[in-house]
Amino acid sequence: MKGSTFAVRIAQVSAVALLAAGSALTASDSPPPAPSLSADASDPRVMGWMQGFPPPPEQRITQPDTNFFSFPKLRWSVCHMRELLPTTRVATDPKLLRELDYAPREDLQQLQYQPLGSDETLGWQDFLDANYTDGLAIMHRGKLVHVSYSGCLRPDGMHAAMSMTKSFTGLLAEMLVAEGAIDAAQPVAEVIPELATSAFGDATVRQVMDMTTALQYSENYADPNADIWVYSRAASPLPKPADYDGPNGYFEYLQTVQKNGEHGDAFGYRTVNSDALGWIIARSTGTPVNELLAERIWQPMGSAYDAYMTVDGLGTPFAGGGLSANLLDLARFGQLLLDDGVYQSEQVIPASAIASIRAGGDREAFAKAGYSSLPGGSYRSMWWVFHNEHGAYAARGVHGQTIYIDPTAQMVIVRFASHPVAGNAANDPTSLPAYAAIAKILEQP
Numbered sequence: 059m060k061g062s063t064f065a066v067r068i069a070q071v072s073a074v075a076l077l078a079a080g081s082a083l084t085a086s087d088s089p090p091p092a093p094s095l096s097a098d099a100s101d102p103r104v105m106g107w108m109q110g111f112p113p114p115p116e117q118r119i120t121q122p123d124t125n126f127f128s129f130p131k132l133r134w135s136v137c138h139m140r141e142l143l144p145t146t147r148v149a150t151d152p153k154l155l156r157e158l159d160y161a162p163r164e165d166l167q168q169l170q171y172q173p174l175g176s177d178e179t180l181g182w183q184d185f186l187d188a189n190y191t192d193g194l195a196i197m198h199r200g201k202l203v204h205v206s207y208s209g210c211l212r213p214d215g216m217h218a219a220m221s222m223t224k225s226f227t228g229l230l231a232e233m234l235v236a237e238g239a240i241d242a243a244q245p246v247a248e249v250i251p252e253l254a255t256s257a258f259g260d261a262t263v264r265q266v267m268d269m270t271t272a273l274q275y276s277e278n279y280a281d282p283n284a285d286i287w288v289y290s291r292a293a294s295p296l297p298k299p300a301d302y303d304g305p306n307g308y309f310e311y312l313q314t315v316q317k318n319g320e321h322g323d324a325f326g327y328r329t330v331n332s333d334a335l336g337w338i339i340a341r342s343t344g345t346p347v348n349e350l351l352a353e354r355i356w357q358p359m360g361s362a363y364d365a366y367m368t369v370d371g372l373g374t375p376f377a378g379g380g381l382s383a384n385l386l387d388l389a390r391f392g393q394l395l396l397d398d399g400v401y402q403s404e405q406v407i408p409a410s411a412i413a414s415i416r417a418g419g420d421r422e423a424f425a426k427a428g429y430s431s432l433p434g435g436s437y438r439s440m441w442w443v444f445h446n447e448h449g450a451y452a453a454r455g456v457h458g459q460t461i462y463i464d465p466t467a468q469m470v471i472v473r474f475a476s477h478p479v480a481g482n483a484a485n486d487p488t489s490l491p492a493y494a495a496i497a498k499i500l501e502q503p
Contacts, residue, residue: 095130095478097187102134102210122296129478132457136192136218136476137210139382140366144295146375148365148383149352156360156390156401163203163500166196171495174431174487188488189458190477192217195389197396197470198500202389209476216365216382217474220455223367223381224332226351228440230339231267232411233354240342242267249338252309257317258334265321266338267439268419269331272319277328285315289330293370307372308333324426325419325437329378332440336377348375358406359394361387379455385474392461392470416451416465418443431486448497456480460489467497 098104106117119126119134121142126135135142169182180188192211196204211217234240240249240263247259261271276284292304292311305311312334336347343350348367356365365387368380394400399407419438429435436443443451448466453459458475471493477485 097190097208100130100133100190100478101208102130105130105133107131107134108138129476133190133192133476134210136457136474137212137215139218139368140216143368144373145366145380145382146346146348146369146373147352148348148356148367148381150361150364150387151357154357154360155362158202158386158389159200160205161201161203163196163198165499165502166204166496169492169495169499171491174491176487180488180492185488185492189473189485190475191458191473192476193385193472193474195385195470195472196496196500197389197393199468200393200397202386203500205386205389207385211385211474213386214363214384216363216384218455218459219379219381219383219388219453219474220457220459221329221332221379222388222453222455222459222461223377223379224329224440225453225461226355226381227332227335227339227347227377228267228438229407229411229415230347230350230354231263231335232414232439233408234339234342235263235414236408236411240338246334246338250334250341252313253334253337256313257315258312260317261321263335263338266331266334268325268423269327269437269440270322270325270420270423271328271331272317272321272323273326273328273330274316274318275328275330288314293376295369295371298371307370308374308376309337309372312337322420323423325424326427327437332378333376335440336375339377346375347377355391355394355406356387358404359390359401361390363387385472388461388472389470392463392472395463396465396468396470415439415441416443416449418445418451421445431483431490446494448494450493454482456482458482458485458489462493464493464497467501469497469500471496 107119109117119131126142167182169185170179172179192209193207207213231240235242242264244263246261246263246266247254253259257273265271277286278284279286288304289311292306293308305314312330315330339350340346363384365381365383367375369375394406395412398409399405399412415438418436421436424436434445436445441451442454448464450462450464453461457480458473458477460473462471
C-alpha cells in the first residue's frame, strides 16, 4: 500500500484500532509535533460539528463515511461513540445512587507548576488547555472539590474512556482471583482451550493480566502490514467486505496470535491481552464483561448513569478500550478504590485485590519497554503504578484519559480529554507534575 492510499487508510482508521491503542504510544519516542489548533480553536462548538437540522455536509461527522476519530473531529466523537458504533449497556441501579458532597476548593486556581523537562511555569488554565481537557473532577478526603466541563462534555454526558477500560477488566480479574474464581497461576489453555495453539496457551493468567506475554504482535500504526490492522478488521462491528476471509470478532482473532520470546521476560503493552482477559473472565463466570462490571462494580458503587461498551460484530464487549462513562461516575469509582473497596460499610471490592494492584508489577520487566516519562514504574492487572512517594497508581488511555489515585493525599483526579496526539507521552509532561502540585495544594489546611 503506497503513499496516498495508506494515508487515506490512516485517516479513516476504525475506532477499534484507536480505542485499542491505549497507552501503547507512551513509550519513549520522538517529541510529538505541536498541535495545529489550540484547545479553544478546536472546541467542537467552535468548529460547528453536527450543528443544524440537518448539519451542512462539511460539518457532519458520521460512520463510516468520514475520519471521525481524527483531530479535530475526535473532540466531538469522544462524547458520541454510541452514535457511531454499536454498544452494549453497563447498567446502573438508581436505588443505589451515591450522592457526592460538593465542597469546592477555590485555591486550586492558584496552581503553579513546571512541566517535565521545562523551565516554564504553568497555571490552572494552562493545565486544562495544554491537555485539551473535556472534563475534570477532583475528589479529596471523600468530597468533590472540583468539577468542570468543556468541549463536547456535559454533566449528564458520556465520554470515551479509551484504555481506562482495561483497568476495569484487570480489576474484575483481581476480584475473581481474590475470591478463588480464577487461578492467576493457571495456564490460559486450561481456561480457554480454544487458545491452546495460540501464543496465549502456555502463558499464565497472571502474565496476561500484567501484559508480560511474549506475542508476535505489532501495534505500529505506520506499518500497513502491522497486526493491529488485521485485529481491527476482525473486531470491527461493521459489515465485512464480501471477499473477507479473516477472523470474525475478538475471540477468533486471539486464536491466531503467535508467540515470540519467553512469557514473563518483559512488559509489552498490547491490547489483545485485555481481550484475552475478557474472555477468561467471561468463561470463568459465565457472564460477559459488561454485565459483570455492572453487577460487581458499577451498581454497588452508586453510579448515577448507565455506561456502555462498544462491541464487535458478534456482540462481544471490547474489554480493552470500549467503555464510555460519566465523569462523576468515574470519580465515584476512584473514590471506591481509595476507600479500599468499601462503600456504605459493604466490601464491594476485596481489599486484597486493590492491595495487589497498588503493590505493582515487575519493575525490571516494565523498564525494558522504555517509558521515559514513567521511570521506576510498573504495570499490574492493567493499572499503571508509579511507585512514587505517594504510592500513586492510575488508569490511563489515549488522548489524555486518566483516573489518578493518590492514597497519601487522599486524592482522586479524573480527567477526560481529547488531545490531538494519541500517546500519553504528549501530555505526561504537562499532567504528571500538575497532579503532584494539586495534591500539595489539597494537603494544605
